[in-house]
Amino acid sequence: MKKMQISMGKKKIIEAYIFMLPFIIGIVAFFAFPLFVSIKLSFGKVIDMSGFKIKWIGFDNYIRAFVTDVQFIPMFLRIVRESLLKLPLILVFSLMLAMFISNDIKFKAFFRIAFFLPFLLGTGYVMQQIIGQGINEQVLMQAKNIFIPEKILAYLGPNVDEAVNSFFGVIVTVLWSCGVQILLFLSSLQGISKSLYESAKVDGATQWEMFWKITLPMISPVMLLNIIYTLLDSFTDISNPILSYIQDYAFTRTDFAYAAAIGWIYFIFIMILILVIFMIMKNHLYSFDMKGETKNGKSR
């Protein structure tokens, strides 16, 4: 009997590795080796192009990026500022829109498709063309007048007008990049059981309290996923100058080592950002064990 069980366990493990096999091959062929070489490159210098020999030179490339390269730091700071500005905006807007369309409203199907459509444009050349046409600014001209009448702006003076304009200009591009985030939030909002809200209502909770005490804790794992996804999206954005900078160094100036170092600096920045966010959220992440209630609930 016992022998049987052991062989069953072994069989299971073999099955598991069969499922893992393509991934392990993938790691060896397309991930582990490039990762290793790329780290080695960033700490070294290519001395022989044909045989691709790398000499270890320590932190020189990194020092060069932060000290001697005059272009890199301002560019990097601009990217940092942009991502830190856009991240909360994208999260707030996508959660807001997801909550609007998760309720019972008319034309639900239409709104869902409409909010997802800009995602189909991608972040590449096509989007660049559309932004280049100044479409985002045209939209804001039309949309602004719905929310804030022109006369009020004229009355408030040019400074306010300027501020409102720049705010709306950012908003449009932010909204366009919300598609996937809205859908992820929507999917998790659907998963919250109605009985939670009902019992809170019985206890006399307001809508506002319900949002902070029920909705937000319940969707916190998806919030984390969305944060990671949003940061990843900035990697593929064609308007991201770091990308063209890396490409320029790697493929036109053939300074592979320096290109790799810049790539790692950028990655480490994103990594730190994710870790900080994870640390902040760790105490608030709602875990789905059945041992009791959430942190907010009383244990009986």
Added chain:
Amino acid sequence: MVKVVNMIYGNLKNGFLSSSLRIKHNRLESISRVFNHIPHKLYRIALYILLFSIAFVFLYPFLYVFITSLKTYRDINDFTVNWIPRSIKYQNYIFAIRILGYFKYITNSVLLTVIGTLGHLISCSFIGYGFARYKFPGKNILFFIVILSIIVPIQTLIVPLYMAFSNYGWVNTYLPILVPTFFGFGLRGGLFIFIFRQFYTGFPKELEDAAKIDGCGFLRTYWSIVLPVARSVFWVVIVLSMVWHWNDFYEPSIYINKMALTVLPARLQTLVNYVNNPQGDIFFGMLLEEGEDTINNAVLMAGTFLIIFPILMAFGFIQKKFMQGIERTGLVE
């Protein structure tokens, strides 16, 4: 006001009051109903106005591109013409098709998109299932690598990858883009493994157990029991992978420098160059308007529309299934 009405109404229901008041009760109730619903109605109307204006912001690029692509040279420079062109000029599309080499290069894009998406479906559903259903030594390390492969940007690895692929002799083919998708990598492959794992984790085990008891081998169980039920997630992954492959410009621009293998989004750059500095030979056999001696914005927008059109059509066909897949709880915990 409402409180008073409710009090009276309560009294009525409990039959404390005489029947003379009962006549008034209907009127009172209707008053209370009106009072309760006015703010609610207003809120609803405001919400719809807000939602429709946001939807307009989302739809505007598509409307703009399509309408501008049909404008004549005169309409583009006329500020009084905004939404409805005075006359429709379909020749813009003929120009755009000619300059883009649309029908020549669309096959490249379609090939790359279809095979890449297929690779993701086959490999990521398989790997994701392994992560969801089995415990084995090294599972945590492997899953950490999945997460790592999601967050390490391709730009960080592109140099060594390029070296490796040029050693294999894969430069100037689609292999560097397509082969990794069959092994759970490629364009955001890790994300798809993650999505599949999430789905299978929330998926009841009974079906598979029953199949095993009936003597199904584990691969056969996966193939004929698990896959058919996972169809809803397949549609989600198909849409995401398809859109990313179609719009991807970074990897093709690095691995491919042969004209014949160029994909459509990269051709858009050629069209832009033409608009800025037109070559004479494309006008051959075309009738030009008066005052028009150059390719203009309308042609550029026609080209842009031509490039997003196939993906729009594809999404139109599968959007219903895609939305159902998103609706399924268990896709994200």
